[in-house]
Amino acid sequence: MPSRDWDAEIDAWTERFRHIPDPPPVFAAAIRDGWDPDGRRALAEGAEAYATQHEGWVAQITAAGWDLVRLDTRGKACGACARYSGSAYSLTGEAPGLPPPPPLPICPACRHTLNLLTP
Structure with missing residues (x-):
């Protein structure tokens, strides 16, 4: 999966969060205060590292034959991620009625996780 453009995503999420x-x-x-360049860079680096870790996790569990996962939030979910909390997803698309999971992180600041969901 290609790397995400975190600068563009941070800009887009900043605008989105003005209304969420x-x-x-x-x-x-x-x-409130404007972006601090070091804080923005740290956010982008952390989001990229988390996305890479998440891609590896999904590849590992998919290769092991798992399909069903649940998105769990860590602590309190932000206003954008809360609607995904506790939802079930299909990694392969083979489970009727279940969508694929959203790409994680959903927003650059959140560190939610997909956990195995056993039938």
């Missing part, structure tokens, strides 16, 4: 309740603290601070 409960933005992650890093975005709330940026909306």
Whole structure:
């Protein structure tokens, strides 16, 4: 999977979070005070590392034959990610009625996870 353009995503999410309740603290601070270049760079680097880790996890469990997962939030979900919390997804698309999971991280600040869901 190609690397995501975190600068563009951070810009887009900053604008989106202006209209969403409960933005992650890093975005709330940026909306209030503007982006600190070091903080923005750290957010992008952390999001890229998490996305890479997540891709490896999904590849590993898919190769092991698992299909069903649930998205679990860590702590309180932000206003954008909360709607995904607790939802079931199909990694392969073979489970009727279940969509594929959203790409993680959904927003650059959140670190939610997909956990195996056994039937």
